[in-house]
Amino acid sequence: MAELELGSRFQRRFLAARQLRSFPWAELEQKLRARPGSPLLAEILQKTILHPLCVKYPPSTKYRRCFLTELIKKHESTAAEPLDELYDALADILNEEESSHGYKNYLLPTGECVTLSESVAIISGGTTGLVTWDAALHLTEWAIENSSVFSNRRILELGSGIGFTGIAICKTCNPKAYVFSDYHHCVLEQLTENIRLNGFVLESEPTRPIQTEPQSQEAEATNSQKPKLIVAELDWGSVTEEQLLDLQPDVIVAADVVYDPEIILTLIGMLQKLSASRADRKPPEVYIAFTIRNPDTYHLFQAELDKVGIGWQIIPAHSNSIFLYDMQPNVTILQLFI
Known part of the structure; x- marks a missing residue:
């Protein structure tokens, strides 16, 4: 249950493209060290980079690249097996051109979302x-x-x-x-x-x-x-x-x-x-x-x-x-x- 909650906190921050330093990285690293084989990183990937809203209305290229780089660092700091999906996602983003605009997706209490194109x-x-x-x-x-x-x-x-x-x-x-x-x-x-x-x-x-x-x-x-x-x-x-x-x-x-x-x-x-x-x-x-x-x-x-x-x-x-x-x-x- 706690892992689901952590995944949701990552999701809300990521979809709204909040500053990366505001993410609960220390908590994530602690959980990954406690359970090296945990599916938590794969869940976070699904809730963020691979989420349908991100696929359709992605944050800027630079933002997604920095986010994935940080996720990979946390993963590599544990003794877990490499997670191919993380590296595949990063490779896709590295092939993109830098963007002058990105999207932010704010989840509302109604279940709806406000999607904005921002500079x-x-x-x-x-x-x-x-x-x-x-x-x-x-x-x-x-x-x-x-x-x-x-x-x-x-x-x-x-x-x-x-x-x-x-x-x-x-x-x-x-x-x-x-x-x-x-x-x-x-x-x-x-x-x-x-x-x-x-x-x-x-x-x-x-x-x-x-x-x-x-x-x-x-x-x-x-x-x-x-x-x-x-x-x-x-x-x-x-x-x-x-x-x-x-x-x-x-x-x-x-x-x-x-x-x-x-x-x-x-x-x-x-x-x-x-x-x-x-x-x-x-x-x-x-x-x-x-x-x-x-x-x-x-x-x-x-x-x-x-x-x-x-x-x-x-x-x-x-x-x-x-x-x-x-x-x-x-x-x-x-x-x-x-």
Whole structure:
């Protein structure tokens, strides 16, 4: 039973392409030394490199090569017979060309999966929006635990990046409509690809839609069972109240958009426009998650909110830990009252 559990821990980390140092290597080596002939390595291989999700949507070539090299090291440190499957798998990967993109597969509590195509580089195409940050994982865990906030409601996400939070909410929280928004053209292209990759259809919308073609072959369910999804190009600095009025969200979410003083001021300016454009509607609920890298930036955000009369409160930490972080991040979620 313990071996099965260890295999599953390897699987979740590997499919999501978490940093290799976060894997339970020491525990694996201990078990292999205790039982040199154990089928544990073969099971881990089946749950990772040979898993159908990895075969269809593999992490980057370099990541898989490093992972297998580490597995082989652990195997060779025991007195066990050589395991041909490990060397065969490594040989296959060594014949592949290096990739600039890789996939990450996040397993959800529903049994479904969020599959994302990501850039291998943290900064790519002049933007940081082509990878998934820990604040997005944190916000998604909170959303799944508080799905009633999103159920049958219209959601606007600011700075959607490549789409992890929105896709996960659409798969687990039953929103009525979900508007993904971002500004950088590379991010919008990748975002659109990832939404389709997860079986969703995009619809046109007044706020300058990015793509509205029919769903791809990846779509696995009919559109009638799913929320209305839109990808919108949204420049916080130049968006008009009229454009925001078209969106009319019930809930606004954002992850990792508070990291620079200039961006903070632009974000707050747009939230003020949203407040002014709601035309007698109930104000939207606003939830913003961010990793506190610089306490001064965090305090500046709170001070600027106070200055313009936007109320805020810290959301208590959620109890479920669905996604495995490389290290526990210092993430906070604020609810804003606009």
